[in-house]
Amino acid sequence: MIKKYIFITGGVVSSLGKGITAAALAAILEARELNVTIIKLDPYINIDPGTISPVQHGEVFVTEDGAETDLDLGHYERFIRTKMSRRNNFTTGQIYSDVLRKERCGDYLGATVQVIPHITNTIKDYIVEGGHGHDIVLVEIGGTVGDIESLPFLESIRQMAVEVGREHTLYIHLTLLPYIATSGEVKTKPTQHSVKELLSIGIQPDVLICRSNHSISNNERAKISLFCNVLEKAVISLKDVDSIYKIPVLLKAQGVDDYICKKLGLKCPEANLCEWERVIYQQANPVGEVTIGMVGKYIALPDAYRSVIEALKHAGLKNRLTVNIRLIDSEDIEIRGVKILKDLEAILIPGGFGYRGVEGKIMSAKYAREQKIPYLGICLGMQVALIEFARHVAGMQDANSTEFVSNCKYPVVALIKEWQDEAGNITKMRSKKSDLGGTMRLGSHLCHLVRDSIAQLLYGKITILERHRHRYEVNNMFLKELESAGLRVAGFSQDTNLVEIIEYPDHPWFIASQFHPEFNSTPRDSHPLFSGFIKSANNYQKSRNKKQKNRA
Structure with missing residues (x-):
């Protein structure tokens, strides 16, 4: 099987739950008997989160091979059977450190070192290396669209679609639909602006996952589809739930895995989520x-x-x-x-x-x-x-x-x-x-x-x-x-x-x-x-x- 890449970005505000969403999607694809891994790209300049205060960054998750990584890797391991490693998390600091080391060693033969192509090429190399041995590679981009720090990562995943083929790549964008209590409406405009920002970078999302504390009506779904140039069935509602372990079942119920598999040309059995249904039952009883x-x-x-x-x-x-x-x-x-x-x-x-x-x-x-x-x-x-x-x-x-x-x-x-x-x-x-x-x-x-x-x-x-x-x-x-x-x-x-x-x-x-x-x-x-x-x-x-x- 030709390796498939799914890139997950976020917009409007941070802390929407990209990591949990990526992990839940991976759990569904794993339940379809696909070999899945997840990579987290963090835009901060620290080499790793090991020296960052927990007050700022949360816990440091330690992998089996001894890497100090982002807490999202903990979510990944809790949702899928694949064990994370140092190849599953890298930062802007790691990328620049690697590029500067190569420059000092003369690896670039005296060329002027630039963000494009040297930084972006290194990012792509890290993604390919991290996905080695897996059928599906989900790549979560830290931060939000529009952040200066995230631009090299976004440019890199744009280039990958050109290099590996658009038929082997899929873009998922996670956004917020705020609910305005005074008008009793879920507002779609922030999502429209977030997608517009993504389009300005050269990335057209294939799937929109819309976070909200209220359900999205068919009219709102149709409006988002029209203004964001995304098929209506690919506009997914992700309402707040009382347990993150309900999310795989919630996403599957809206057919997101069927859409992804069809879009990427994947032939695999239906997802068997009985283990997650058992978890939900235990939690509720x-x-x-x-x-x-x-x-x-x-x-x-x-x-x-x-x-x-x-x-x-x-x-x-x-x-x-x-x-x-x-x-x-x-x-x-x-x-x-x-x-x-x-x-x-x-x-x-x-x-x-x-x-x-x-x-x-x-x-x-x-x-x-x-x-x-x-x-x-x-x-x-x-x-x-x-x-x-x-x-x-x-x-x-x-x-x-x-x-x-x-x-x-x-x-x-x-x-x-x-x-x-x-x-x-x-x-x-x-x-x-x-x-x-x-x-x-x-x-x-x-x-x-x-x-x-x-x-x-x-x-x-x-x-x-x-x-x-x-x-x-x-x-x-x-x-x-x-x-x-x-x-x-x-x-x-x-x-x-x-x-x-x-x-x-x-x-x-x-x-x-x-x-x-x-x-x-x-x-x-x-x-x-x-x-x-x-x-x-x-x-x-x-x-x-x-x-x-x-x-x-």
Whole structure:
């Protein structure tokens, strides 16, 4: 099969949901037995989002091969079976860096380096490389039409239609149809102007997907079709829904996949969306609910914890429970105390960097341990649990991480180079800090689980692959003392030197991992750690309710 390219652009306003729309379309095409992948083109000049504040950009999604990528790649993996890699996300910064490196090496033979053709050619090369081995390549262009930053990307996808053939390319434009309450109308003019802007670049959209909080009438659909030169059946209404996992079924019901397949000359079976229908049914028919407290410092922007939030929802589907997530600022706990955590069925502390709010997280871990409330710690969430255990159980009063206090008495969490020599031997702590740059442990790493540990029973196997994004590790210098105090190490890294999972044997359910299990959770296949966590929350709720009933 000749490779087909579907380019997805956005207009009117940003944050319309291009990533989720692209993922939903890919899910339908995958359900038609096509080999699909998705590429995200980001117009910012940063090399990758790894150094961008979560407040600005949301979470950093880590791929199996260790790339720090846009959060949309998380949506892609949650909707399709294809695993993303560093080839599935690239930025303007990466493109210009590559072109400038080639220029310095003389690869352009002294030619004047320009946006066209050198930048655009590089973009096209990246798209072709990212789509290698797949039948269908969906390419999402970040930003909106009209942005200066996006112009080289838009010019590149215009050129691709000429080079690979218009019959092998398809353009989808996502726009907003605002609803004016005073007149009771959905307005089409912003969409018309957005398409006009796209046409000025030389791109005629084949499909318009119109976002709105109201349904689009036949008259409005016909008007958009006429003014935007798009067939009426290719004007798709995407009304706001209460779950993103309804979108594949919603789009298929309007025949968008049939239109795409016919336009691209694809011969494939009808899409079988039974898995997505099951997800929708599970979501609509819970048998109970639990309330989970997620303690972090970016609670004003839930996208900073997007994969964790979705993984909790997936675990709810697995257990047929509605998961109510209460976002709690860890600094509020420092000020107001742990009374904020009352009435929760479980506590989760996600990953993060920096000292701000850490003491509130340590207080939360202590509360969960002492009150026997189910606890799941992820990355920093594991480290604060370890610090709390060291301080209040193992008698290491000033235990801390060297990330926060470089000269603490008990550095139970530290950089590897601070307590291990090049041969891997444990040495005395050294005051000289190692460089921060290039020392992150990223991507999938093998973990050996301890037989009969809670983690091993949840996974149902001895070895697992999980994704990491961190720099500091559990300090092996203090491991024997911590284990003697009752800590159980339930998983080690492949070389058995680094702690990956900890548990408290005398607690109903207290597990923390150095890796990020949320990156491997999907609505069709909930992650075992999250599924076990939500199940334990439900058990805790039942036990608490029974005790309260007996007291009454």
